[in-house]
Amino acid sequence: MELLDRQYDTVVIGAGPAGSLAAGTLAGSGHSVMLLEKHREVGIPLCCAEAVSLKSLELFCRPDPKWIASPINGAVLYSPDGTEVAVPWPGVGYVLERKLFDRWLTQKAAGSGAVVLVNAEAVGLIPGPDGYFTGVKVLYQDQVHNVTCRTIIGADGVESMTGAWAGLDTAMKPDELHSCAQYLMSGIDGPGDMVRFWVGKETAPGGYLWVFPKGEGRANVGLGILGTMAGQKKPGEYLDQFLKKHFPRARIIETMCGGTPAMEEDHPMVSRNVLLAGDAARLTDPLSGAGIAIAMASGQMAARQISGYLKTGNEQALGDYPALWWSGLWKDIKYHAKVRRAFLKLEDDDMNRIARLLSKLLKDKDPSKINPIDVAKQVVRSDPGLLLLGRHLL
Numbered sequence: 001m002e003l004l005d006r007q008y009d010t011v012v013i014g015a016g017p018a019g020s021l022a023a024g025t026l027a028g029s030g031h032s033v034m035l036l037e038k039h040r041e042v043g044i045p046l047c048c049a050e051a052v053s054l055k056s057l058e059l060f061c062r063p064d065p066k067w068i069a070s071p072i073n074g075a076v077l078y079s080p081d082g083t084e085v086a087v088p089w090p091g092v093g094y095v096l097e098r099k100l101f102d103r104w105l106t107q108k109a110a111g112s113g114a115v116v117l118v119n120a121e122a123v124g125l126i127p128g129p130d131g132y133f134t135g136v137k138v139l140y141q142d143q144v145h146n147v148t149c150r151t152i153i154g155a156d157g158v159e160s161m162t163g164a165w166a167g168l169d170t171a172m173k174p175d176e177l178h179s180c181a182q183y184l185m186s187g188i189d190g191p192g193d194m195v196r197f198w199v200g201k202e203t204a205p206g207g208y209l210w211v212f213p214k215g216e217g218r219a220n221v222g223l224g225i226l227g228t229m230a231g232q233k234k235p236g237e238y239l240d241q242f243l244k245k246h247f248p249r250a251r252i253i254e255t256m257c258g259g260t261p262a263m264e265e266d267h268p269m270v271s272r273n274v275l276l277a278g279d280a281a282r283l284t285d286p287l288s289g290a291g292i293a294i295a296m297a298s299g300q301m302a303a304r305q306i307s308g309y310l311k312t313g314n315e316q317a318l319g320d321y322p323a324l325w326w327s328g329l330w331k332d333i334k335y336h337a338k339v340r341r342a343f344l345k346l347e348d349d350d351m352n353r354i355a356r357l358l359s360k361l362l363k364d365k366d367p368s369k370i371n372p373i374d375v376a377k378q379v380v381r382s383d384p385g386l387l388l389l390g391r392h393l394l
């Protein structure tokens with residue numbers, strides 16, 4: 001196939017949000033790009049609860065009803081004893097139809113000039129001199145093709161192999177990966193425009209359970225847990241147990257399972273001319289597991305650094321990517337990693353006390369003025385037991 005015989009400035013592996021933003025950014029800057037997707041259709045299969053804040057979405061695009069399932073007008077948190085912390089926040093975000101959103105992002109990349117190839121799986125990198133790579137091995141129509149390129153972006157998601165092929169240690173420890181199970185369900189009662197979260201050892205050890213509305217009584221209902229804290233019980237078993245108690249009449253429309261990385265900084269993102277973005281680079285919010293906007297941001301940043309390199313030949317542009325990332329707009333996720341460490345030490349009683357504190361602290365506050373880091377510090381200071389657990393957050 002002629003498209004596979006060309007030489008590209010960059011091959012991007014994976015057409016999720018990270019890969020499509022990377023390919024679109026590079027193509028928009030005049031570079032030749034091939035975007036590979038191993039599945040027949042972009043966005044399918046999907047494992048995501050699809051929530052995104054308006055603030056982070058607007059960094060990349062204007063919300064479009066074509067790929068929005070439901071607005072989010074606030075959040076409710078339930079502690080193990082049922083204490084409810086409600087924060088109404090009109091217009092704070094959306095639950096997307098990601099199957100359509102991801103496809104739209106890929107179409108935009110194609111519209112900017114990227115060559116998109118679906119049903120095309122990267123199966124290895126082609127080594128060159130001095131640790132550089134000169135291309136990607138692509139399995140397409142039962143044949144492996146060598147696609148040559150000057151740079152590579154690994155945006156191949158949580159199960160990424162690109163980093164390992166490039167010699168990076170991207171393995172995650174058991175306490176750095178949340179195992180998730182989720183159902184798309186119908187017949188979910190309750191507010192149709194608030195995201196809801198449940199915490200507690202019985203419900204979701206080491207993580208949380210979510211109900212994110214998708215309109216017309218449908219919702220993504222799922223949870224993420226830490227295998228190290230969950231014993232022998234699987235995520236699906238925790239989810240079924242919760243549903244029996246809280247939504248016995250709801251019906252399952254789709255099932256999915258997957259993992260979200262929950263890592264601190266200093267994990268590898270670059271090897272010579274190979275840059276990783278999104279879940280492949282383990283870049284998610286370690287506290288919430290959210291990664292859609294972070295994937296888009298890191299894909300875009302990796303692409304800009306590569307564009308700088310391609311235009312000037314200065315390799316420093318590639319090596320600067322991690323430091324730029326960790327000093328930039330998303331640096332708060334370093335703090336969220338610390339909060340997560342404290343969260344993992346909490347007993348159910350601590351969570352109940354925190355929920356009671358939060359419901360007082362947040363009552364009648366303008367939600368747009370709430371700074372989560374200040375709130376975390378206030379919570380830790382207000383309770384001697386919590387101060388012991390969360391000193392490092394101050």
Ligand SMILES: Cc1cc2nc3c(=O)[nH]c(=O)nc-3n(C[C@H](O)[C@H](O)[C@H](O)COP(=O)(O)OP(=O)(O)OC[C@H]3O[C@@H](n4cnc5c(N)ncnc54)[C@H](O)[C@@H]3O)c2cc1C
Binds near residue numbers: 014051123155222259
């Ligand atoms: C259960 C669950 C719920 C979540 N809920 C949310 C949420 O509500 N909000 C949020 O912000 N984040 C959420 N996330 C996280 C979010 O889904 C990810 O962070 C995000 O999808 C990462 O985007 P990405 O582009 O890095 O990777 P992905 O979206 O995983 O895309 C990677 C792409 O690469 C392709 N690929 C993989 N290997 C190859 C290969 N060898 N060759 C070619 N193509 C390949 C895959 O098919 C895929 O299309 C959730 C995750 C899970 C598991």
